[in-house]
Amino acid sequence: MDLHITNIINDLKNDDFDAYLLTQFTxxxxxxxxxxTSFAFCIIKENPIIYASGMDMELARNNSSIEVKEYESYDVMINELKDDGIKSLAIEPTLPYSTYVRFRDDFTIDSKTYIDKQRMIKxxxxxxxxxxxxxxxxxxFLQLDILNNKSTExxxxxxxxxxxxxNGxxxxxxxxxxxxGAESSLPHxxxxxxxxxxxxxxxxxxxYEGYCSDNTRTMVYTEKQQEIWDIVAESHDKAIKAIKPRMKCCEVDKVARDIIADYGYGDRFIHSTGHSLGLDIHETPGFSMRDETIIEEGMVITVEPGIYLEGEFGVRLEDTVYISRKANVIGDLPLNID
Incomplete structure (x- = not known):
């Protein structure tokens, strides 16, 4: 059995749950x-199963590493789970309420982050x-020839x-x-x-093959823009250098945030320092003030400090790092694009 499934089953046993329901595609x-491509119910238990839609059955049979059965109805699926002895059901925190209400009368249910814990370590x-x-x-990005580009955004x-x-x-x-211009002060x-x-x-x-990348670069032209760029670059570089296993994620955020605050722009750094990524562009953990997750080898997290001067401009610099004994920047794109 897949190691991730084995680990989740052990978590289920420790918390006295019979099965774990997943519907989020990734x-x-x-x-x-x-x-x-449509919908699916993945039930992790001693004999895991996926209930897939009819339109997905060929795709599921060709790709799934666990048993697949065609979904007929909620009643049929729930009765089969009950026949299998399932009485308590852990659910992913993102499960839609409309799905939750279909199960709540037949099972003891609680939200658990077992899947997030597995996905944190790549x-x-x-x-x-x-x-x-x-x-x-x-x-x-390097193919764009941005500095000579006369195109629209x-x-x-x-x-x-x-x-x-x-490119693949x-x-x-x-x-x-x-x-x-001025709109660069709007982060998204x-x-x-x-x-x-x-x-x-x-x-x-x-x-690429289901997995995401994430970078940000800001090209500046005036003395004031360069001043802000230099501060953000210092925050970016020192945060990455500080990262090591057994630190808390919030401690990395503090390193980046304190540098920007020391220059008087603390209130202009208006988002977290980074987020994990993988099959989704935003995963857990993140480098935020509130995230006390302990950093472990195998995590992959972005570092993206920024300063946003409303009505003037903004600067953000972002790279993705994977954690071994230190943080290793993925890719070799310079921060400064000449």
């Missing part, structure tokens, strides 16, 4: 290598896929996604952010149909 994929194969996704994304975003797909990505790992703005102005902030990523 969780099902993580456990079984089958990613639903295998060497997972790290290799994230590395390949990063290489594709960074190569594609939308056109640059389109070209970047096209390059990533041409299945798609972008999130909606590509290309922003410039969308590309506009306007010519690039200054500075230019690009946040992008590729998916």
């Amino acid at each position: 969780n099902v994929e993580y456990i079984s290598n089958y990613k639903p 295998t060497p194969a997972e790290i290799e896929k994230i590395t390949r996704a990063t290489e594709i994304a960074q190569k594609s 939308k056109e640059v975003a389109f070209d970047l996604v096209r390059h990533m797909i041409e 990505a299945s798609k972008e790992s999130f909606d590509t952010i290309v922003t410039s 703005t969308i590309p506009q149909d306007k010519k690039l102005t200054q500075p230019i902030l690009i946040d992008w990523g590729a998916i």
Whole structure:
């Protein structure tokens, strides 16, 4: 049996649950290598099973490492679980309420993060896929010739996604952010149909064999922009250098945040320092003020401090690191793009 399933079954036994219900597509994929296109119910128990939709049965049978059965109805599925002796059911925290209400009258239910705990630690194969996704994304970025580009933000975003797909990505790992000028002070703005102005902030990523990458670079042009860029770069570099196993994630966030605060811009750093990624672009843990998760070898987390001056401009610099005895930056794209 798969090690991840074995670990989850041990967690179930320790907490006195009979089974674990997963419906989130990437969780099902993580456990079984089958990613639903419609819906699926993955039940982790001593004899795991996936109830897949009829339209997905061929895909599921071809890819799933665990037993697959065609979904007929909630009643049939619930009765089969009860016949199997299932009385208590752990659920993933993201389970939709509309699904939860179908099960609550027949089982003792509680939300558990067993799957998140497994996904926090990446295998060497997972790290290799994230590395390949990063290489594709960074190569594609360098093909843009941004400094001589007279295109609009939308056109640059389109070209970047096209390059990533041409270079081997299945798609972008999130909606590509290309922003410039005053709008760069909005961390998650969308590309506009306007010519690039200054500075230019690009946040992008590729998916390779299901795994995401994530980088941000900001190109600055004025003395004030360079001053802010230098502060963010110092925060980025020192946070990465500080990371080591057995630290708390919040301690890394504090390193990055304190540097920016020391320069007087603490209130302009308006998001967490980073987030894990893998099959999803945002996973746990994260480098945030509240996350007390202990850093372990095998984690993969972004480091992305930023300073946002409302109405003027913003600067964010982001790389992804994997943790061994220290933090190792994935990819080789320079922070400073000349």
